[in-house]
Each structure stands twice: as structure tokens, then as C-alpha cells.
Amino acid sequence: MVTDRGLEVLRAIVQDYVASSEPVGSKSIVERHSFGVSAATIRNDMALLEEAELIVAPHTSSGRIPTDKGYRVFVDRLQGMQPLSPAQRQAIARFLGEADDLDDVMARSVRLLSQLTNQVALAQYPSVAKARVRRIEVVQLAQSRLLLVVILDSGRVEQRTVDAGQQLEATDAQAIGRALDDAVGGKPTTEAEGALVAVVDGAAPAVATATQRLVAALGEVLEPTAGDRLVIAGASHLVRGAADMGSLTLVLEAIEEQVTLLRLFGEMDAEERSVATRIGREMTHGLEETSIVTGAYGAGGHEAGRVGVLGPTRMDYASNMAAVRAVARYLTRLLDDEER
Known part of the structure; x- marks a missing residue:
């Protein structure tokens, strides 16, 4: 059975391995950390950690590295995320506050998050399924050509040019626009279908x-x-983390195709945590040697999407989780301010 001190030894191994990328031995733990016990005692703790499959000896090394299970125990035991410095928080607020529109906000968010964490940063565009319709407008471009403008509470604005199939007066287009807005304005997008049938009827x-x-x-x-x-x-x-992630090809394919990552983001929605993680073999589809940290951002009091980072399992979870949480919170603040 792993003792409380053993779990502290695990924490030391994770921190030292993340910092150095070198297997960690009992002697270095005694030298770098204040356990107040001998190296022999630490070796006994490490033996129990190895029996519990929380650490493993790579090849013939005398040191140990965390397993996926070990990282999971470490992350679940984090008492608090490492807070960002005031300067970092101010930089986030200033950089995101200068965005011109939603596209710019999302682009700035991932650039900033990548700079803060030195990982691949991902942001899910606000989901239609989680949004409410803020407003609908119909603009007449020609007698039989219309522009449909849909504004969601998440800040998304969608436009479609529509062939009306008949000649219309300007007042006709305005009337249809009002009918559509009255039917679904303010409603969740998931409730729109029935209301639109009534408009047609x-x-x-x-x-x-x-x-x-x-x-x-x-x-x-x-x-x-x-x-x-x-x-x-x-x-x-x-490229920097390639040695820790096995085949880069599968990771790059997942990033390019996005389907796997979008599915993963959807699965992480169910976790009732401000920041959620998937570590190593908790991932699938060629991502088993990576980890992902995501946080939910919202608009109008409900979740709109997720933002996060993807990298090797040997990552600084505490600081990455703090950065993800901070960017998600600023995203929420920006979208809520825009709604007002």
C-alpha cells in the first residue's frame, strides 16, 4: 500500500522528471527535496510505487519515471493550480481585449495559450448546439435574393445568401425576418426546429x-x-516533444482532421470540473502517448466550448492547467461582455 509519504515521493518524481526529462533516483530525491529520511527509505517508497504501477524503470536505468497511472494520481491530488502572475493575467486581459471579433478572439486565445505553455493550443469554436439564438435578420439584396443573418449568444454570426424562388417586396423580406426572429429569438438552438415548422405552416x-x-x-x-x-x-x-510522443504522424493527423479531437472535447464536457484532463492511454486513436488539458468557456451563463493544450504526457500539468483555466475565464468574460 502506498503511504502518504510515498505519494509525496511520487510528486517529487513527476516534478523532477518533467523538469529534466531524466529518470529520477532515490539519491537525487533526497538531495532536492526535504523528506528528512535516508535514500534507503526513499527506495522502499519507490518500490511500493512501482508495485502499484505508478512508476517504472525505463530500460536498464536505475532511476524511475511516472507511468500514465502515476501522472493521473499526481493530477488528481493537485491541491491547487499554480496561479498565474499578475503580469501574466494582465497580458491575457490586454491581448484578448484587443480582439476585433470572434474569429480574432479565438485566434488570439490559442496563440496566447501556446506561448504560455509551450504546447499545442486548441480552442473549440463556440458550439451551435450549446447556443441560443440572439437575433435573426433578413436583408433583401434583390427582388429574389435574400441575405439571412443569424446571430448567436456565443458571438457567432452566420450569413447565408438565399434564392427566394419568387419576387418579393422589401416589406415582405422584413416581415419574414420578423416572423423568424419572433419564432426562435432567445431560444436554444436545439428548440428551433419545431418553431420553424410553425413559421412555414x-x-x-x-x-x-x-x-x-x-x-x-x-x-x-x-x-x-x-x-x-x-x-x-x-x-x-x-517537434520539441517528439521524443516523448512516439509517432508524430498520428498526432499530426488528429490535429489536421480534427474529428477525433472534437469528439474528445465532447466527451470532456461531461466532467464537472473547471479543468479536465486526459492522460496517455486514457486517449485513443493514436494519441495514447499524449495528454490533453481543457477548460470550458461560456457565454450567456452556459458552456459554449472548450479551450486547451495538447502535448506529451511529460508536461507541467500544474502550470498548464492554470493557464488553460485563466484563458477560459477571460474568454467567458469577453463573450459575456459582448452579449451585454
């Missing part, structure tokens, strides 16, 4: 075709997975 014959086509376009915009994508920065950091 209640449309005047003179504008029935245009209404049907606008509703069809709006339905595509409000599809739960419509526009799901990740914004990514810092892929060059993968």
Missing part, C-alpha cells in the same frame, strides 16, 4: 416559397454540428 401564400427556403437555410445554420471546428496554434511545439 403559418406563412401567407404570397411569401410561402421564400419562407420555406429561408427556413431551410436557417435549419442548416442551426444544425447542432454546423461549423464545428478547432482553432489551433503552436504545432511546432510537437
Whole structure:
């Protein structure tokens, strides 16, 4: 059975291995940490940690390194995330506060997070499935051409050009726009379908075709997975951590295709933590030698998406978790301010 001191020894091994990338021995633990016991006692603790599969000897080394299970125990026992310095917090607020629009906010968020952590940074674009419709507008471009503008509470703005299929007056376009806005404005996107059916059923014959086509376009915009994508920065950091991650090809494919990572972000939504982690073999699809740390950001009082970092299992979890949490909080603040 691993004792409390043994768990502190595990913490020391994780911290030293992350810092040096070298296996950690009992002698170095005694020299670097204040345990007040002999190297022989530390070796006994390490033997128990090895029996519990929390550490392992790589090759013929006399030192030990953490296993995925060991990293998991370490992360779960973190008493508090290492706080960012006031200067770092001010830099985040200033850098994100200078963004022009949602696209710029997301791009800046991943660039900043990558710089803070020296890892690949990922940000999920605000999910349509988690949003509410803030406003819908219909603008007439020509007698039979309309512009549908959909504004979500997450800050997403989607536009579609629609062939009305009939000649319309400007007042007709405005009336359809009001009907659509009245039907779904303020509602969760997941409740839009039934309301839109009622709009089509209640449309005047003179504008029935245009209404049907606008509703069809709006339905595509409000599809739960419509526009799901990740914004990514810092892929060059993968080269630095390549020795710890096995095949880079599978990791790069996951980043490029995004499907696996989006699915993973969705699974992490279920965790009731401000910051969630997946470590090593908790990952799948070629990512078993990596770890991911994500935090939820919100808008309008509900979760809109996640932001995080991806890197080798040998990462500084405490500081990375703090950086992810800080950026997620500033993202939430920005989106909430925009909604007001």
C-alpha cells in the first residue's frame, strides 16, 4: 500500500522528471527535496510505487519515471493550480481585449495559450448546439435574393445568401425576418426546429416559397454540428516533444482532421470540473502517448466550448492547467461582455 509519504515521493518524481526529462533516483530525491529520511527509505517508497504501477524503470536505468497511472494520481491530488502572475493575467486581459471579433478572439486565445505553455493550443469554436439564438435578420439584396443573418449568444454570426424562388417586396423580406426572429429569438438552438415548422405552416401564400427556403437555410445554420471546428496554434511545439510522443504522424493527423479531437472535447464536457484532463492511454486513436488539458468557456451563463493544450504526457500539468483555466475565464468574460 502506498503511504502518504510515498505519494509525496511520487510528486517529487513527476516534478523532477518533467523538469529534466531524466529518470529520477532515490539519491537525487533526497538531495532536492526535504523528506528528512535516508535514500534507503526513499527506495522502499519507490518500490511500493512501482508495485502499484505508478512508476517504472525505463530500460536498464536505475532511476524511475511516472507511468500514465502515476501522472493521473499526481493530477488528481493537485491541491491547487499554480496561479498565474499578475503580469501574466494582465497580458491575457490586454491581448484578448484587443480582439476585433470572434474569429480574432479565438485566434488570439490559442496563440496566447501556446506561448504560455509551450504546447499545442486548441480552442473549440463556440458550439451551435450549446447556443441560443440572439437575433435573426433578413436583408433583401434583390427582388429574389435574400441575405439571412443569424446571430448567436456565443458571438457567432452566420450569413447565408438565399434564392427566394419568387419576387418579393422589401416589406415582405422584413416581415419574414420578423416572423423568424419572433419564432426562435432567445431560444436554444436545439428548440428551433419545431418553431420553424410553425413559421412555414403559418406563412401567407404570397411569401410561402421564400419562407420555406429561408427556413431551410436557417435549419442548416442551426444544425447542432454546423461549423464545428478547432482553432489551433503552436504545432511546432510537437517537434520539441517528439521524443516523448512516439509517432508524430498520428498526432499530426488528429490535429489536421480534427474529428477525433472534437469528439474528445465532447466527451470532456461531461466532467464537472473547471479543468479536465486526459492522460496517455486514457486517449485513443493514436494519441495514447499524449495528454490533453481543457477548460470550458461560456457565454450567456452556459458552456459554449472548450479551450486547451495538447502535448506529451511529460508536461507541467500544474502550470498548464492554470493557464488553460485563466484563458477560459477571460474568454467567458469577453463573450459575456459582448452579449451585454
